[in-house]
Amino acid sequence: MVQVEDLTKLYGEFTAVSELTFSLQPGEVLGLVGPNGAGKTTTLRCLAGIIPPTRGTVQVGGHDVVRNAIAAKKQLAFFTDEPRLFDYLTVWQHLNFIARIYQVTDYERIGRELLTELEIADKRDALPGELSRGMKQKLAIACGLLHSPRVIYFDEPLTGLDPLGIRRMKDSILKRARDGAAIIISSHLLHLVEEICSRILILKNGRKIADGTLDEITRKFSEQPGDASLEEIFFRATSETGAGASPPPSPH
Amino acid sequence: MVSALLYLQYLTFRNRLVSRFKRLKQPKYLIGAIVGGLYFYWYFFRYLFQGYANGRQPGANVTFFSEHLLLFELFGALVLFVIVVLAWIIPHERAALTFSEAEVAFLFPAPVTRRTLIHFKLLRSQLRILFSVLLLTLFSSRFGGNAWIHALGWWLILSTLNLHFLGSSFARTLLLDHGISNRLRRLLVLGLAVAMVAGVWIWAKRTMPGLNSASITNPGSALDYLQRVLTAGPALYLLFPFRLVVRPFLAPDAMAFLGALIPALLLFLLHYLWVIYSDVAFEETSVEASQKLAARIAAVRAGNWQGAKKNQKAKRPWFKLAASGPPATAFLWKNLIGVGQIFSPRLWVALIAIAVVVCVSLGHGGLNQNLSMVVGIVMAIALSYSLLLGPQILRLDFRHDLPLADVLKTFPLRGWQIALGEILAPVAVLAVCQWLLLAIEAGLLLCLPGLQKTLLLAIAFGSVLMLPVLDVLLLLIPNAAVLLFPSWIQTGKDSPRGVEATGQRLIFVSGQLLVLVLALLPAAGVFAVIFFLLNFTVGPAAAIMPASLAGAVVLAVEAGFGVMLLGKLFERFNVSEEPGG
Numbered sequence: 001m002v003q004v005e006d007l008t009k010l011y012g013e014f015t016a017v018s019e020l021t022f023s024l025q026p027g028e029v030l031g032l033v034g035p036n037g038a039g040k041t042t043t044l045r046c047l048a049g050i051i052p053p054t055r056g057t058v059q060v061g062g063h064d065v066v067r068n069a070i071a072a073k074k075q076l077a078f079f080t081d082e083p084r085l086f087d088y089l090t091v092w093q094h095l096n097f098i099a100r101i102y103q104v105t106d107y108e109r110i111g112r113e114l115l116t117e118l119e120i121a122d123k124r125d126a127l128p129g130e131l132s133r134g135m136k137q138k139l140a141i142a143c144g145l146l147h148s149p150r151v152i153y154f155d156e157p158l159t160g161l162d163p164l165g166i167r168r169m170k171d172s173i174l175k176r177a178r179d180g181a182a183i184i185i186s187s188h189l190l191h192l193v194e195e196i197c198s199r200i201l202i203l204k205n206g207r208k209i210a211d212g213t214l215d216e217i218t219r220k221f222s223e224q225p226g227d228a229s230l231e232e233i234f235f236r237a238t239s240e241t242g243a244g245a246s247p248p249p250s251p252h
Numbered sequence: 253m254v255s256a257l258l259y260l261q262y263l264t265f266r267n268r269l270v271s272r273f274k275r276l277k278q279p280k281y282l283i284g285a286i287v288g289g290l291y292f293y294w295y296f297f298r299y300l301f302q303g304y305a306n307g308r309q310p311g312a313n314v315t316f317f318s319e320h321l322l323l324f325e326l327f328g329a330l331v332l333f334v335i336v337v338l339a340w341i342i343p344h345e346r347a348a349l350t351f352s353e354a355e356v357a358f359l360f361p362a363p364v365t366r367r368t369l370i371h372f373k374l375l376r377s378q379l380r381i382l383f384s385v386l387l388l389t390l391f392s393s394r395f396g397g398n399a400w401i402h403a404l405g406w407w408l409i410l411s412t413l414n415l416h417f418l419g420s421s422f423a424r425t426l427l428l429d430h431g432i433s434n435r436l437r438r439l440l441v442l443g444l445a446v447a448m449v450a451g452v453w454i455w456a457k458r459t460m461p462g463l464n465s466a467s468i469t470n471p472g473s474a475l476d477y478l479q480r481v482l483t484a485g486p487a488l489y490l491l492f493p494f495r496l497v498v499r500p501f502l503a504p505d506a507m508a509f510l511g512a513l514i515p516a517l518l519l520f521l522l523h524y525l526w527v528i529y530s531d532v533a534f535e536e537t538s539v540e541a542s543q544k545l546a547a548r549i550a551a552v553r554a555g556n557w558q559g560a561k562k563n564q565k566a567k568r569p570w571f572k573l574a575a576s577g578p579p580a581t582a583f584l585w586k587n588l589i590g591v592g593q594i595f596s597p598r599l600w601v602a603l604i605a606i607a608v609v610v611c612v613s614l615g616h617g618g619l620n621q622n623l624s625m626v627v628g629i630v631m632a633i634a635l636s637y638s639l640l641l642g643p644q645i646l647r648l649d650f651r652h653d654l655p656l657a658d659v660l661k662t663f664p665l666r667g668w669q670i671a672l673g674e675i676l677a678p679v680a681v682l683a684v685c686q687w688l689l690l691a692i693e694a695g696l697l698l699c700l701p702g703l704q705k706t707l708l709l710a711i712a713f714g715s716v717l718m719l720p721v722l723d724v725l726l727l728l729i730p731n732a733a734v735l736l737f738p739s740w741i742q743t744g745k746d747s748p749r750g751v752e753a754t755g756q757r758l759i760f761v762s763g764q765l766l767v768l769v770l771a772l773l774p775a776a777g778v779f780a781v782i783f784f785l786l787n788f789t790v791g792p793a794a795a796i797m798p799a800s801l802a803g804a805v806v807l808a809v810e811a812g813f814g815v816m817l818l819g820k821l822f823e824r825f826n827v828s829e830e831p832g833g
Contacts, residue, residue: 073664088590099575100582
């Protein structure tokens, strides 16, 4: 569903992403983790066709996001960490607008279902300025899911959500994956990644340093299988000295 | 404690200044600063320097001022009276000292007394006041008088007003706390103001000879009458405190200034004591105000003037948007909703009604033909300004949506589709406004005798054709500029301000005009050729229509290419200003 080959993104002399290659099948949930400045957001932006890669290719559903951008973009949705909304459109007007952009003829039914599922049906006529941070996030999600995307990218999806919202978001992500969507989640919340991702890709300084299931990565960075959590694996994988380095002291 | 707050203010000011100087290393700011500096010199400072260079004190109009000193004083006092009355009528919020969010976070929990916070607020407002004083002095010195007297005079006026606004906000809060609602307060203040004005009017009517129609038309007599009314009877007492505030500014020399200064300072001191000894809780409202202010600043800096409005309301769409059809229409639909914050359907109905009434009454009511001509000229000027200023004012296009460029880029649309959609709403609004003005203009001129009606109709027809296409071109230029030079246009959160920003805008507007002239040349050429060819055979009226059509086609072709180019620019637009993820 998502095929990334040799993806490289340069900003002048600075290499944000370097020779990244991976693929994602329908139903898979890939956790994209890495320290600040690792290139996670740049990677997601390249995968969504927001910025062109300097080298390499990205295919979504068999369509190149640069050469065949329209067909590729029709199949994907990208949720940024900060909900990006039009401040003078109400909740329902957002859905109406997006429906026209993606030509979703049945948007009224789907929109109603989404608003109910995301528990913002009563905010249908509210402007973004009248919504809480979490509700704005839900509206952005409703807009993104309106055209039933087959590929979904989340950049820090739990930011600003309350505990119930977090649980519902996790359920929603897993439900979309069960329905066959390929999902990439970029997050610093390692417990979230551990809980819902079927695969993990660790980035550091724009380079892939690990890619596989949690077990595979654990085997790679642990002395003994199953002796470490993802958090410890993450510190070992991303520390300057490589595997074996000590994680920061635990508060407990 | 005040010294710490002063230190904070000093550092804020110094660091801001240093950062502005540092960014002059970038050519775009340096060039902007040079152009902006020249502009300010040309507009303000040269009057100061030129006056001395010519061997005379600045201000050749001193005699004029001294002759009409009383009148100026009365006029200033009247203006202050109106401002003060409005300050007691319009505001409805509880007292709130606007602090930044950082100041609220650090100062409110700190062991700082309320009075110290008020002092801090007053001291900080002095920065703004002093800057205003500088600009106002530079401006008023162009008309004569001593610059330092003007500066001190302006300072007294603005500082006293500032204290009065603060004091009235405290008083407003106290009234609310005592159960006197905003509505009741407004009624009382308005009633009092009306009673005062009525008192002056009745007194003038009883004690002074009235103005006849001849003296009304004579400005000298009218002003003399006004002066006599305002310097005697109840108006003398009513305007007295306001005249005290204005008097130092108008003082013709140092002695007169010193004489006027003492009562003005006493009034200033009374205001200060009023503010300082008002025991009103403002913290809660200030926290709320600081958050709103931060949101408004963020909205304005993001180029979103609509979002900066205090009370944005949900607006109904102008038409029903079907789920299928050209995607560009979705942008038109969206942006028209945004435009609806100002241009509501109710406003359109009112504008059309006014246009009809004006046309009917002036055209067929047998009114003065000169008046019709004047209104016609005003309409023509408004039409010209709509072309110049319209595209700058109506910014619901890329200039507004650029902060959401990453969202737009995820849409499965070609660049030209987004570009076309983005400019459609301002084009539609501008075109309708212009057609309305054109209709009034044509309606008025058609009713005037001696003008060729067919020629007028032909010109109107040609304008109807050409104006919307011209609007497209005019809007393409700033939209292309914002994609080419995003940091020069006010869209980002770190949009520049100051002299360099003024210079940047001047350069940008000049560039816009140049591009517009170049874009108009081919259409003007085609229009001219066809018009002169047909003029000899069918006459000017019949020649204008096909010539306008041909000109509009040329403009439309240019606009089409422009939209494609704008789309390409958007596709290439790099939304990643910051490298790394």
